[in-house]
Amino acid sequence: MVATSSSTTMPRPVPFSEPPYLCGLPSAYYTPSHLRWQRACRSFVTENLHQYALDWEREEVVPPHVFQTFAEANMLIPNLPAPLPVEWLHKLGIRDILGIVKVEEWDYLHTSIFCDEMSRSGLAGPSASLTTGMAFGVPPLIKFGSKELQGRFLPDLLLGKKRTCIAITEPGAGSDVANIETSAEKSEDGKEYIINGTKKWITNGIWSHLCTMAVRTGGPGPSGLSMLVVPLLGYPGVSMRRLKVGGQPTGGTTFIELSDVRVPVSNLIGEEGQGMKYVMTNFNHERLTIAIGVTRQARVALSAAFEYCLQREAFGKVLMEQAVVRHRLAKAGALLESQWAWMEQFVYQMTKLSKAQADVELGGLTALAKAQAGMVLDECARCAVLLFGGNGYTRTGKGEIAERIYRDVPGARIPGGSEDVMLDLAVRQLVKNYQRQTQLLERPSGSSKL
Secondary structure (H helix, E strand, O other): OOOOOOOOOOOOOOOOOOHHHHOOOEEEEOOOHHHHHHHHHHHHHHHHHHHHHHHHHOOOOOOOHHHHHHOOHHHHHHHHHOOHHHHHHHHHHOOEEEOOOHHHHOOOOHHHHHHHOOOOOHHHHHHHHHHHHHHHOHHHHHHHOOOOHHHHHHHHHOOOOOOOOEEEEOOOOOOOHHOOOOOEEEEEOOEEEEEEEEEEEOOOHHHOOOOEEEEEOOOHHHHHHHEEEEEEEOOOOOEEOOOOOOOOOOOOEEEEEEEEEEEEEHHHHHOOHHHHHHHHHHHHHHHHHHHHHHHHHHHHHHHHHHHHHHHOEOOOOEEEOHHHHHHHHHHHHHHHHHHHHHHHHHHHHHHHOOHHHHHHHHHHHHHHHEEEEHHHHHHHHHHHHHHHHHHHHHOOOOOOOHHHHHHHHHHHHHHOOOHHHHHHHHHHHHHHHHHHHHHHOOOOOOOOOO
């Protein structure tokens, strides 16, 4: 179905400020359900987050009541990968999101709309303070946790009664997940894991009651990794402190130290030694949602600069009359709209592939999309800062949003997999898929079919 979202009588938005389907242009992707969801989502998020986002970013904290507001409206659930865990949601009395979309009808296009709308302030931190735990910490429990483990933790997490995070990155390992060092050794009676180590750059950690943690239960390399549910706030042996990073001051970036932390062996997610598989599967959702949100940040930066250039006068005329200004906007705009078109195509493919198919066919490309989103944000944010001039270099005033978005750029290019690692991973995965397909087509004698 080809759908449009607005009539021609509506005011035309500032160029680059909205994706084409929200400018009244036809789209093959969005159904009336998606368009209704977009309107409801925008209304809720604007009222409860975006109208205060800049103030909270300045204060470097999002008040705790905001998380509760989202939880009570079931607006944390859209962070989960599609399809949603319908059986669990029905058990908890969750039948729909905002009365618009039934949970069993939810697809990745609904998810994409949510990620896009949550980033519409242009600031990564306020939305990340609400979304990261549910988006990245809960899925491994849903996908790989035992029924008993799910029963202990999912009700409180899905209802927002407790907060969680994903704890993988370490000071020494960074994006090299296979070589994390945090150890989880079984106690003498075999009933507990005893955990020692450190986790760093953990978004949302500082206020999380528990986390999904990658630990080493075996020897070196990926085969020695497992995943555990580990309590955090107030738990014996756990100490946490907030980290100051370049951007996203409201995201709750945390340093976690674990000293003889004891958890039941029943807190193991899935099987021992399968942690690397679980982590990499989880990364696909993480990187895709990051890419969508980052693309909206780029849109906010570029459209703010576009609007400014229509108003600001210099050398006797408005900036938009300068060819060099139009050239800079055009270059950034081409990158932005190309990235968004790729995101829409990507998400649509997710609605048509099974999880297993998507992991194989889109896993490497997801890493590439995440890396490319960071590059596009860098170009659009830099363009905005330069066109705002001195205002774009100032933390207050007309160019504040451009300055703040530019500070968020490293947070798009490093977390979730550093850019160079993502580029390499993407090509290695593409090579692997190509070689696997080639082998399938080989004749029994070993020669390839023509």
